[in-house]
Amino acid sequence: MNWTTAIKQYKTYLKIERGLSDNTIENYGFDLQKLIRHLDLDLKSNQPLKIDKEELQTFIYSISKKVAPRSQARIISGLRNFFNYLVFEDLRTDNPMDLIETPRLGRKLPDTLSEDEIDQLIDAIDLSYAFRGINLGHRNKAILETLYSCGLRVSELTFLKISDLFFDEGFIKVSGKGNKERFVPISENTQKHITIWRQERNHISIDSESKDILFLNYKGRQMTRAMVFTIIKKLAEQIGLKKTISPHTFRHSFATHLLKNGADLRAIQMMLGHESITTTEVYTHIDRSHLSEVLNKFHPRK
Template sequence: MKWEHILKDYLTYLKLERGLSINSINSYELDLLKLINFLKVKSILATPLTIDQETLQLFLYEIAKELNSRSRARIISGLKSFFNYLIFEDYRKDNPTDLIEAPKIGRKLPETISVEEIDQMIAAIDLSKAEGERNRAIIETLYGCGLRVSELTNLKISDLYFDEGFIKVTGKGDKQRFVPISDYNIKYITIYKDQVRCHQEIKPEASDTLFLNRRGAQLTRAMIFTIIRQLAEKANIRKKISPHTFRHSFATHLLENGADLRAIQQMLGHESITTTEIYMHVDRTYLREVLETYHPKKT
């Protein structure tokens, strides 16, 4: 069986059976394509049904020259998943990755920015330009609702339940959740929607999409990254800031101000509370202040 055929079936399985997002599926595909390319370059005649542990180790030694431990661990995890799929479909009886250990990696803490830094970025927006109000609404929504970048770009006007104080968000695996939205955030979305967006010529397929580019089409993930990077530069913020930084900051600031971890989990759309617990990294100085303020035997 050829790699291309089984890869196509595997990607369909990831989409339909496991309900993974397009971005996750693309990552699995790219990692397996690295393996396929390695086999071609080295002229190794191995199929998905015959490849063995030794060949996989050679591949991993090769990629270790250019990838960090976190990336290698991700690839090994993806290979284990792929061969488990082959066993599940009765293509193989064994998993050649069973004895391959992933490199140990430390848990990476999320990058966050302060409310003051967010305000600096918003102040850097040129509201005299047509896209100014849109960009302000984007920043306020990323931070105010803790959205993933794909959730923001896919947000529809029909998903806005402002009277009830919620927006409907479609997350990973097309799972939907209702996220509360503040009056402050509603204000800036409404300004953009009613004073800027309504004057655009909008492409038919984007008629219900909230955030549009200058051509009246849905904004891309790459464009959101560009907007944020440029604003950070204008605000003279040296940190590496991405759309996800606002999501991390949203969760961290809520936690620091006493929000319940389960509530944060629901707002972020995490299936497991373990994923949300990464936000328990709150600054040690803050934890010390909590101890000194609230512990009954503080003196």
């Protein structure tokens, strides 16, 4: 099997069998292309079946000088997955990446906002802001309320559909990574702001492909991730916030504030859509003072 065929079939496997997103699959492909370029391989050769540990070590050593340890670890993980796939398909008998170590990474704690900073950002939204007759201030408020109230990823927010809103039951349906669906509780306050935005939305001439999309731009099309980033960046500048924040900061803050106020870690995992609870456990490292308070309050031998 040559490189072209191997990569094509591997991407199909990642999409169908693993259910990974298109962006993740493309990143795996980019990492394989880096290896091919570094070793100056012929795409028509059957090199994937013959490449050895020494060649891979040469490549890993070269990228260690160019990228940060976290990026290096991601590339190594991607290559290990690729060769595992070849073994799984009986195209190789071994994985040459097995004995190559991943660089040790310090735990990177996510940036968060305080409850007061969240309030300041949302209160800074100009509800009278309109463009070409469409009130976008109410849209922006509904966006921030939804990000913080439901802990969504920005892609989950931009793809949120009207048909995903189950307000009578108090939930929204979210399509997460790998198209995995989950139901997330939504507060009455957030429901109120979404309802106000939907009334404004009715005055927009909506693109045929965006009829069911909740958050639209003034042209009636689905908002982009970049647009949400820009809204948040401008609000941060407006209130003089010195932190570098993004839509994901609201998701981190959602989880941190829930944990701080006594929520169960397993419940937070389900709401965030984390496949493994070890991913959610990063939030237990953010506020150690709170965990000490919990111990002192509830442990029988305090």
